Amino acid sequence: MRYVDIDELVMPSGWLSRAGAAALAVLAGDDPNNHSIVWRDLKDGLASLLGDKCWYCESWIDRSDNAVDHFRPKNSVSDAIAPHKGYRWLAFDHLNYRYSCTFCNSRRKGIDDATVGGKADRFPLLDEAKRLYAPGPLAQEQPTLLDPCELHDWELLGCQQENGQPCATSFDPIKRLRAETSIEIYHLHYEPTCKVRHRTAVQLISDIEEAKRLFIIAQTSPARERDFSNMARRIKRAIIPKAPFSGDMIFLLRGQRSAEHPWIQQLLES
Ligand SMILES: [Zn+2]
Known part of the structure; x- marks a missing residue:
């Protein structure tokens, strides 16, 4: 995962007024899915x-009709303790959109x-009592899922060098819970994804070893x-x-820092 600044989003002309009209129709009882063209336009x-x-998950996405995920689900929320009809009032709010592959956003069992x-429709909260059932201040909710649009959430995820399996990077119990819940719900441990992540990690570690060797040689x-x-x-x-998988590669590169190789820290900061 990486941080994404959603404020950088450039929208097509007239999008905000089309979104406003769709939001009004949904407020009057219409199904948000009848207006899916609105979010697909983004x-x-x-x-x-x-x-x-x-x-x-940072995998490349081939063409997909289903690539715009509503971070707060628009139709229902299976984690809510009371029946929840979804955050329908956010269905046309671009700040609720996350670009996502079908493995992360659709429920499935791995074939392999x-x-x-x-x-x-998963959206667990750290404190269920604070869940919104109608428009209100979103800051009141503390999502369990890591959010790529939050500045530091991505840093809580890494991967194991040995096999590309995703892992939590923190020992703090809450941060760990958030990372492990995200791994399960975003299906980051899906075996074929781990294989590709592992290949990327193997290449990175090999490049780091070579760079370390060349750095020592270049000293003299x-x-x-x-x-x-x-x-x-x-x-x-x-x-x-x-x-x-750049977030995972940053995690692995961080693990390679040493006083002997200050260039690693410089690369991370540059
Ligand atoms: Zn994904």
Whole structure:
């Protein structure tokens, strides 16, 4: 996961008034899904904010009709203790949209493994008593799910170098609970995704080993500095926001920091 600044979204002309009209129709009792064209119109704009990757798992998304997820579900909320008809009043609020692959946003069982996941109408809260059932201050709710549109949530997720399995990065019980719940609900542990994540991690670790070797050589042979900087640039390309699984790669790169290799910290900060 990476942070996405949704305020950078560029909308098509007239979108806000079309969204306003759809919101009024839903307020009068219409089904939000009858107006799905409204959020689909933002699909390309949302996709461009993170290099056409899913905001939850950072996989590249092929063409999908279903790629705009409502972070707060629009039709029902299965985690609510009382019957909840969904956050219908946010169905046409672009701040509630997250660009998502079908593995993260639709409930399914893995074909190749025993995992089950997919967000669908899940939206657990840390304190269920604070749940909104009608328009109100969203700040009152504390979502359990990690949100790519929150500045620091993405830092709570990482992956294991050995197998690409997602993991929590914090030992704080609440942060850990949020990460582990997100792994299950976003289906981040889906085996085929772990395999691709693992391949990406193997390449990164191999590049880091090579960069470390070249860095030591360049200390005494300035002529080799270029070789080192080429490898450092390659590592940088793996952690920029548009690179697949870049949040996980940042987590792995952080684990490689040492006093002997200050360039790693510099790469992370640059
Ligand atoms: Zn995804």
